[in-house]
């Protein structure tokens with residue numbers, strides 16, 4: 001294989017998402033079946049042994065695309081030359097814990113990582129923040145990386161997008177492959193707004209096909225928005241394999257593009273579209289061409305949607321103000 005390998009840095013590599021993610025990266029699902037990768041694993045010092053164990057297992061898979069694994073507890077080393085950075089390592093929410101409690105606990109992790117990305121990553125770096133609160137952690141990392149174009153910092157709402165696809169598929173009996181143009185707006189939190197008004201189910205408008213506003217307001221939206229908490233309740237641990245799968249989807253789409261006639265949801269820095277204040281990292285409908293995403297423009301936002309988008313964006317603005325007050329941005 002002559003192609004230069006892509007350096008993929010994964011933080012929190014010894015955690016449960018890391019374990020579900022690394023093998024799929026190494027087997028070509030993140031970037032494509034013909035793209036060699038080098039993995040850079042970042043962990044805190046006490047978890048380096050566990051990361052070593054995972055690296056041994058990766059070796060034992062003999063993945064043809066995997067051209068090396070480095071492990072470090074120093075962000076300056078782990079992000080050196082990184083082309084893709086998956087910021088997973090964070091403190092996961094546990095039973096009964098509110099997202100707001102996570103801001104302070106996690107803020108300190110993302111500022112030094114943003115600075116290390118600024119100082120050491122490759123010029124084409126793409127960053128996906130998975131660790132919660134993902135949107136605001138992405139904002140913190142971005143603020144610490146003034147030399148990196150702001151749009152390279154993204155937050156994961158693809159899991160919410162996939163959850164919404166699946167719920168809509170169950171309701172309509174139409175396979176997910178025939179559902180297009182769903183949108184998650186706002187924050188990766190319980191205030192997020194999964195929007196089906198522009199979605200298509202087997203070529204028909206989804207809201208019209210469903211024709212059940214009660215189901216939309218009282219079942220679909222809360223089921224999608226509170227799915228993370230429901231998984232924690234059921235498993236006693238937060239989503240891991242589905243989160244890893246969504247991270248793969250996010251980066252694969254960002255790198256390889258969206259399908260014609262469809263879009264995906266990504267948490268990205270707002271350019272002011274749809275009344276979302278510029279700079280907030282909020283989820284939008286996006287299309288991707290040649291490795292660059294663009295917000296889908298011109299969608300009509302009805303009253304039902306407007307109220308819900310505004311509520312989630314208000315929460316994002318409050319999180320931004322909170323981390324600003326803590327000196328994190």
Ligand SMILES: NC(=O)C1=CN([C@@H]2O[C@H](COP(=O)(O)OP(=O)(O)OC[C@H]3O[C@@H](n4cnc5c(N)ncnc54)[C@H](O)[C@@H]3O)[C@@H](O)[C@H]2O)C=CC1
Nearest residue numbers: 012014015016017043047089090092130131132156159243
């Ligand atoms: N955006 C999304 O849709 C989702 C986000 N999440 C979030 O992803 C994060 C990770 O989840 P899990 O893997 O289940 O957690 P986990 O607790 O199993 O693993 C986290 C790992 O991060 C490591 N870590 C902590 N601080 C670090 C640092 N400064 N540098 C490098 N590594 C560090 C820990 O040692 C641990 O191994 C959590 O914040 C969780 O809430 C989870 C599911 C979905």
Ligand SMILES: O=C([O-])CC(=O)C(=O)O
Nearest residue numbers: 092093132227228238239
């Ligand atoms: O709340 C959590 O830690 C897990 C999470 O984000 C999700 O499953 O959507």
